[in-house]
Amino acid sequence: MNPIKIIIAGPRGRMGREAVNLVTNTEHFELTAVLDHKFDGMMLSDLEGFQSIANVPIYTDIDICLQKIEADVLIDLTTPEAGPHHVRTALNYNVRPVVGTTGFSKEELQEFEELCKQKELGCIIAPNFAIGAVLMMKFSQLAAKYFQDVEIVEMHHDKKLDAPSGTAVKTAEMIAAVREAKKQGHPNEKETIQGARGAEYDGMHIHSVRLPGLIAHQQVMFGSDGQSLTIRHDSFNRASFMSGVKVAVETVMKHNGFVYGLENILD
Numbered sequence: 001m002n003p004i005k006i007i008i009a010g011p012r013g014r015m016g017r018e019a020v021n022l023v024t025n026t027e028h029f030e031l032t033a034v035l036d037h038k039f040d041g042m043m044l045s046d047l048e049g050f051q052s053i054a055n056v057p058i059y060t061d062i063d064i065c066l067q068k069i070e071a072d073v074l075i076d077l078t079t080p081e082a083g084p085h086h087v088r089t090a091l092n093y094n095v096r097p098v099v100g101t102t103g104f105s106k107e108e109l110q111e112f113e114e115l116c117k118q119k120e121l122g123c124i125i126a127p128n129f130a131i132g133a134v135l136m137m138k139f140s141q142l143a144a145k146y147f148q149d150v151e152i153v154e155m156h157h158d159k160k161l162d163a164p165s166g167t168a169v170k171t172a173e174m175i176a177a178v179r180e181a182k183k184q185g186h187p188n189e190k191e192t193i194q195g196a197r198g199a200e201y202d203g204m205h206i207h208s209v210r211l212p213g214l215i216a217h218q219q220v221m222f223g224s225d226g227q228s229l230t231i232r233h234d235s236f237n238r239a240s241f242m243s244g245v246k247v248a249v250e251t252v253m254k255h256n257g258f259v260y261g262l263e264n265i266l267d
């Protein structure tokens with residue numbers, strides 16, 4: 001079997017480093033290039049922490065990279081600014097995106113779904129690759145059938161660019177799909193400090209905590225008369241996301257079409 005040829009965008013990032021590790025240590029994966037916004041023309045092995053990784057060129061221009069380098073899959077772990085351009089360009093070069101980057105707009109997701117259809121290619125966008133987080137979202141969706149009142153509290157490290165987190169947005173979307181719509185809290189409630197009640201999605205509230213020392217955590221709190229239910233997931237390191245990245249790369253090679261959320265490809 002030929003190895004799956006992979007380009008990683010964002011290799012020096014917290015997630016990118018784990019992904020380089022995953023790809024270079026998986027027998028049926030091959031890292032053919034990386035995309036960065038610096039170090040064009042250098043080799044990955046020239047950079048600190050990557051000395052043992054041979055023959056992987058660095059590109060800063062995705063078009064040039066995809067014209068020169070053979071690839072089946074692009075793993076994107078960058079930023080809400082860079083990610084959409086990478087996904088669009090990869091699909092246009094018939095390369096299948098696996099995307100962990102969060103903060104994409106609804107319009108961008110729709111555009112990629114359409115592009116996948118046109119190109120008959122697979123693309124997997126997963127706001128969270130950790131299996132525990134996927135279960136937390138599924139369990140929350142189940143609970144929301146019975147509890148109408150819910151507050152989502154997501155907690156992340158203070159280097160995170162987007163708020164609310166992609167996981168919190170996906171959780172709210174999954175809950176909204178089954179929950180009878182309800183505007184929560186007191187009908188006359190008034191914020192005396194703006195933002196006190198968090199962001200609102202379909203009547204539920206999302207709160208974003210940012211603190212150094214945290215990695216990625218979320219609790220979904222349900223309440224009804226005389227009882228509450230809290231469903232919580234914690235990622236204590238970024239290796240926790242990598243089994244999901246591996247499954248996504250393997251799956252995107254077999255299935256055409258657009259997938260938003262790892263829950264759609266897990267048995």
Ligand SMILES: NC(=O)C1=CN([C@@H]2O[C@H](COP(=O)(O)OP(=O)(O)OC[C@H]3O[C@@H](n4cnc5c(N)ncnc54)[C@H](O)[C@@H]3O)[C@@H](O)[C@H]2O)C=CC1
Pocket residue numbers: 009010011012013014015016035036037077078079080082099100101102103126127128129130162241
């Ligand atoms: N889906 C999931 O399970 C997870 C998703 N994430 C998401 O992944 C993304 C990356 O997260 P982190 O690694 O923590 O961030 P990071 O800030 O550590 O890494 C981002 C990397 O992207 C690079 N970059 C920026 N612009 C670029 C461009 N134009 N071309 C190529 N590289 C570029 C930066 O140099 C940096 O190394 C974020 O959107 C985050 O929300 C993070 C953890 C888990």
Ligand SMILES: O=C(O)C1=N[C@H](C(=O)O)C[C@H](O)C1
Pocket residue numbers: 102127128129156160161164165166167168215216217
């Ligand atoms: O930026 C992060 O760190 C994370 N981002 C993803 C998100 O926005 O949900 C996944 C995980 O929470 C870590």
